[in-house]
Amino acid sequence: MTTTLPVYTKKDFQTDQEVRWCPGCGDYAILSAVQQVFPELGVPREKFVVVSGIGCSSRFPYYMNTYGFHTIHGRAPAVATGLKLARPELEVWIATGDGDALSIGGNHTIHMLRRNVGLKVLLFNNRIYGLTKGQYSPTSETGKKAKSTPYGSVDRPFNVLSLALGAEATFVARSVDVFQGHLKATLRKAAAHRGSAFVEILQNCNIFNDGAWDSLVEKDVKEDHLIQLEHGQPLIFGKNKDKGIRMKGIDLEVVTLGNGVAESDLIVHDERHPNPAYAFLLSRMEALPGFPTPLGVLRAVDAPRYEEGANQQVQELIARKGPGDLAKLLSGGDTWEVK
Amino acid sequence: MATAEAPTRKRETIEQAVIRFCGDSGDGMQITGSQFTNTVAMYGNDIATFPDFPAEIRAPAGTLPGVSGFQLHFASGDVYTPGDAVDVLIAMNPAALKMNVADLKTNGILIVNTDNFKEIDLKKAQITVSPLEDGSLQGYRLFPVALTKLTRAALKDLGLDAKSMDRCKNFFALGMCYWLYNRAMDATDRYLDDKFKTKPALVEANKLAMKAGYSYCEATEAFQTSYEIPPAKLPPGTYRNINGNSALALGFVAASRQSGLPLFQGSYPITPASDILHELSMFKSFGVMTFQAEDEIAAMTSAIGAAYGGSLAITTTSGPGMALKMEAIGLAIAVELPMVICNIQRGGPSTGLPTKTEQADLFQALYGRNSEAPVPVLAPSTPGDCFWIALEACRIALKYMVPVIILSDGYLANGAEPWKVPDVSELPDFKVKFRTDAEGFMPYLRHPETLARAWAVPGTPGLEHRVGGLEKQDVTGNVNYEPLNHERMVHLRAAKVAAVVQEVPDVVPAGDPDGDLLFVGWGSTYGAITAALRSARGQGKRIGHVHLRHLNPLPRNLGDVLGRYKKVVVPEMNMGQLVWLLRAKYLVDAEGFNKIQGKPFKQSEIEAKIEEVLR
Structure with missing residues (x-):
């Protein structure tokens, strides 16, 4: 492009619409982070499209001064796939939630990831249905007492990252609504990824599931309960940076540095590891006693993008066969003349 | 030899x-x-x-x-x-x-x-x-x-x-x-x-x-x-043998050319509609993008996404798939984007008779969505007519910014007839212009005659706006829950579909222009009714035949025509859906003639009905 881009600020991506999330909702922080990152991406504003489904998170497009499409429950990935196939040059972001993406829209989510459509997916995970006022969600912990489960839920939750990795997502990351710096850095990495970029954002619903992530994100516990993944850096965590993770057989093991355990024994994080089993192991840690919950980019690998392949096929056929001739097509096959 | x-x-x-x-x-x-x-x-x-x-x-x-x-x-x-x-x-x-x-x-x-x-x-x-x-x-x-x-x-x-x-x-x-x-x-x-x-x-x-x-x-x-058996005396021209599904596919390629828009098809395999996907996927050198979606809902919603992006979007399915698409069709109605949905009807309910024909999805097409959600509905009469109905559906969808449903059926889809290949230069031209002018742009500002809103596609500088399934304020398109605005929007969406009547030619009955009996048909019953009418009229009875290609809105003069005959009979491969509609809308004592066997009407069955009615 020869034309110079306007210099954007956060303000350029804000709309005049009154934001209608509950005061104190984690969604505000996510909106603010996105509005700060978009101006940095070097993309003309008119090329951005924010697509959403249904749920609190899915009101997102109304507050972004870009093209926006608030679709129906669960279907944002399918709408966005159609849009991206038709217009691969657009920068299409999806705002979705745990119910929207993993329950009613689960099928579209896995197929979008399988195809590696060049879409950015922000999954706001608050482990609850907020907009319908407090039912348990597919990420709620077993035993969750909610409006529809007064005696506790009995089904197992999805591990969001494992699910995405199982669908062979090429970019899988996790961040937290209140960790603004980390969130913005993660969004920048997602923006730079060329295939489906899947970002789970741990988000607090202060009305129906307040404190769902407190055990991870509160100041006094986060150092011990979270591990920040940095590409090329060893897996170290803990208040005193004295704990690390190493391989033990085909499992991971938490070790304390010292007493014969050196940094060189630890796993060096490789988000581009060709074997998805590595990222999958990381995604399973949070369920294991004594293990930290991973934040950051678990996996970022290159793979052909669906919309690119599909459009390339069309272009190749046009080049090979010449642009379609309608008259020839209509009279194709066996014909006869009536005089 | x-x-x-x-x-x-x-x-x-x-x-x-x-x-x-x-x-x-x-x-x-x-x-x-x-x-x-x-x-x-x-x-x-x-x-x-x-x-x-x-x-x-x-x-x-x-x-x-x-x-x-x-x-x-x-x-x-x-x-x-x-x-x-x-x-x-x-x-x-x-x-x-x-x-x-x-x-x-x-x-x-x-x-x-x-x-x-x-x-x-x-x-x-x-x-x-x-x-x-x-x-x-x-x-x-x-x-x-x-x-x-x-x-x-x-x-x-x-x-x-x-x-x-x-x-x-x-x-x-x-x-x-x-x-x-x-x-x-x-x-x-x-x-x-x-x-x-x-x-x-x-x-x-x-x-x-x-x-x-x-x-x-x-x-x-x-x-x-x-x-x-000597050759038939068909009108002069080049002919080919064509079935309904092929004719639809060709019609959509033609519509893409005539509108100047790339064709996008989002579809999920289903009998008897899959052949349309098979055909169109061969026509990529025409710029056709075909997407075999993960399910019927994704087929429909991907078409919505492509339409939002400025493609001529279609989806093709049969009754069970249609049921799954309905919520998304409602979204297309709410965001007022053009697209065409083809239902190649088959026997039901549920999986029913996948390879057998039926016409029982008319009510589904007209009323199958939640709330007040009208769309134009068209039905081809013969396999070759499928080509023209595809063109007509696309033209209406683009002109009125509205999803349009085509009701074909298994009999038309697989049945074949000689088809006179049209001269490409004589096809209707309906080139589309997207909105690019930011001056005075409002997402839901309407054209005075068609009530269509402007089509402003992503990527256009200065026209950034939001659309969605929530009720919106007239003109601005902002989310709005006010009672009177909602009522106004419901009426506007209905008025827009009603305005499509401008495109619907008045019906001219085949056979007698008035008389003892009028057959009103739609879809694939055309052949049997036409053949029966020819043989019965030879016997001196005054019978007319109206075959509806536009089922919503109905032709302006239909009520008048119904009144010109002593009796009105509506043959349908269902329990009586069009007849219900005609009775409700025109207060006419129309009688249903119904066959629900997964097979088309025979000429002799229609003839026997004529005998019975005019005895």
Whole structure:
């Protein structure tokens, strides 16, 4: 492009619409982070499209001064796939939630990831249905007492990252609504990824599931309960940076540095590891006693993008066969003349 | 090819014939029928076909559920239906004979493969005594032919295994029929050359089997008479043989060219609509993007996404898939984006009769969504009309910024007729202009006549805006829950669809412009009603026929026309849906005439109805 881009600020991506999330909702922080990152991406504003489904998170497009499409429950990935196939040059972001993406829209989510459509997916995970006022969600912990489960839920939750990795997502990351710096850095990495970029954002619903992530994100516990993944850096965590993770057989093991355990024994994080089993192991840690919950980019690998392949096929056929001739097509096959 | 006839043979010129090939699903009856159809169509006969096959790909061989049939009506005059009764029946096994012989005319020709009438074959067809021996076939001209043995004998020098040889026996039967109707085999030769390009042995085997069948008739003198059906007097032009699904596919490619927009198809495989996806996926050099979605909902919503991006978007399905798409169609209505949804109707409810035809999704198309959610609904009358209906649906969708539903059905989808290839320069032009001017842009500002909102596609500087399924304020498109605004928007969306009546020509009844009886039909009943009307009017009755291509909105003068006849009868392959609509809308005492058997109306059934009503 020869034309110079306007210099954007956060303000350029804000709309005049009154934001209608509950005061104190984690969604505000996510909106603010996105509005700060978009101006940095070097993309003309008119090329951005924010697509959403249904749920609190899915009101997102109304507050972004870009093209926006608030679709129906669960279907944002399918709408966005159609849009991206038709217009691969657009920068299409999806705002979705745990119910929207993993329950009613689960099928579209896995197929979008399988195809590696060049879409950015922000999954706001608050482990609850907020907009319908407090039912348990597919990420709620077993035993969750909610409006529809007064005696506790009995089904197992999805591990969001494992699910995405199982669908062979090429970019899988996790961040937290209140960790603004980390969130913005993660969004920048997602923006730079060329295939489906899947970002789970741990988000607090202060009305129906307040404190769902407190055990991870509160100041006094986060150092011990979270591990920040940095590409090329060893897996170290803990208040005193004295704990690390190493391989033990085909499992991971938490070790304390010292007493014969050196940094060189630890796993060096490789988000581009060709074997998805590595990222999958990381995604399973949070369920294991004594293990930290991973934040950051678990996996970022290159793979052909669906919309690119599909459009390339069309272009190749046009080049090979010449642009379609309608008259020839209509009279194709066996014909006869009536005089 | 030997064409010289034995001098003792008679060649009789007749006006029309109905022939049906039937056998096991694995016997190649659809190919045999299509080949015969193609040959007679190219010769210049008018035709109508009725392929009738089971939902199972291969039910156990030789059983009743595995029977597949292909019927062709061809004539030197106009043909409107595949024919009620059959002149020639080719039955490849006892099950096929049992399922089909009732449709054979008295004294009709019956060709039977006697090699498939062993005890085990009879048992599979649940027959105890062979119909070849129990005298039950006395009323027909029975030609027992050892098709399998004769085919093997013909192919014995090719070095093929028995199974491969036996697969050619349908072409032996085809060769017999070519002799019977004095038709050349070169079109089928060309088909075989192309079809088995990489397997020359199969080309040779099938050609040889076909020629052997032809020669068999020539040599054995089994048949004393062969028939000649002269070409039909169709309007001048170039013709091809076409079925409804192909015609829809071509219509959408044409609409893409005429609108200047790339075509996007989001579809999920479903019988009997899948062929549209198969066809369009071959037309990529026309800039066609086909997307086989993960489910019916994604098929519909991907089309919405593509329409949002500025493509001419379509989705194709059948009833069960339509049910799944409904919420998303509601979204398309709310965001007012143009697209076309094709429902190739089949028998239901639920999975129902996947390969059989029905017209019971009219109410679904009109009223199947939550809340007040009207859309224009169109229905093609013949296979060839599917081309024109696709163009018309796209034109309306783009002009009014509205999703449009096309109701075709299994009978139109697979049935074929000669189709006059249109001159591309005479197709309607409906080039689309996107909104690019930011000055005064409002997402829901409307065109005064069509009430269409502007189409502003992502990527256009200065027109950034949000759309969605929540109710929106008139003009601005902002989310709005005010009671009076909602009522206004409901009325606006309805008024927009009602305004499509500007595109709907007044109906002109076929037959008598007033009189005793008016038939009102829609969709694939066109042929049967037309044929019945022609024969009944010859008997001095005053009957008219209106066939609706636009089911919503209905033509402006329809109410007047209904009032010009003493009786109104509405034949439909459902429990009476259009008739319900006409009664409600026009307070007319219309009567339903309904058939729900997974089969199209016969001409004789409509004729009997005329007799009954006008008695």
